[in-house]
Amino acid sequence: MRFRAENIGVDRGGRRLFSDLSFEVKSGEALIVLGPNGAGKTSLLRAIAGLLALAAGALSADGDDDDEATLGEQAHYLGHADALKSALTAGENLEFWAEMLASPPRADRLSRQREQAPAARRPMTALAALDRLGLGHVLDFPVHALSAGQKRRVALARLLAADRPLWLLDEPLTALDQAAQARFTEIMRQHLAAGGLIVAATHAPLALDGARELRLGAALVSP
């Protein structure tokens, strides 16, 4: 799949955050959104996810997967909040989101997809997803008993528990220790290698080879 932004602009609180922003992201590509606080990084991600109306321009997607789904429905949005219920266990949270965010199985598509989808693109069980982030032991812990970094890792495990091609990541490495950062960087590399797309807003550099950078404020895409 690929998606394209053409001359998009976003308003917040009566002020134009950015305008005439154009870029294209294809399967296997990562786009890192950089910029000072308040430049509109989060707003850009929310606009791509369809959570914020565009003031100008248009977003379009050519899906090879599913023509009916909107861009937001093909995307995992990872915001500042972890979207976890503190009364439920990590496993219950992940199983819920896996069901809720899964693409509906279509009879005509399912068998074909099973054969074609590379191993890394198949949704994992909650336990396997937590294991990838080194948190398999907290499966049955209530989320309110976890630390901030552990909660973040459970939220990241959601990306693996349900298969969606486009990952919109807002400061994905916040509160993560060095080992977890390395694990998640590896997960992002595998997602890209399996044909996924990543748009990440970050201050901490992400060690992704060949990732392009989009600087808000200056609004230029580097080659």
Next chain:
Amino acid sequence: MMKAAAALFLREWRIARRIGGGASIGLVFFLILVTLIPFAIGPDLGLLARIGPAILWIAGLLATLLGVDRLFQSDEEDGSLDLLINARLPLELVVLVKCAAHWTASALPLVVASPIFGLMLALDARALALVGASLAVGTPALTMIGAVGAALTASLRRGGLLLAIIALPLTIPVLIFGVAAASAASGGAAPFAPPFLALLALTLLAIAGAPFAAAAALRHARD
């Protein structure tokens, strides 16, 4: 889609059971209201029996709206709402399933317990049955009306009071027909069937219309 709906229902049900504030608090609130009225009115059994159905309905109305303000607010606060909007279950169905779970967890116990509380108001057997039946049919409408108010106030920090101001006037028709049906046995003005059928119609109308209103309010609040 059914699996996603089932997963959402299960999640809401578990949260209601674990956090409390669902069934038990509503029941205790209901009990306290019903207990207070005889103290205020005095021990006139004839008067209590005559106004008993109305007391049970007022108590049921207030207890049903108790806790409905958190229906979308907690999802808004922890970021779940952003993900639910882009889930493959339409937001209207998300609203409907959440309301069904909330009704099952908080209003259904009231319906079941209302004959027992009716005994404290000197209602006879037929009046107890009619109150139970009218509450069973009428409380879904109250939950749905409350859900629209909850959606409108989801992003407000102190939305609970505003929710009551928005939702309570809209519940007046439900209250009129509910009390009319319930008091048919204890010397009410109307026979049982016409107000009961009108109550049923109001509930069906609320179930059909409220999800669209609430979903529109939730989408609008994103910007």
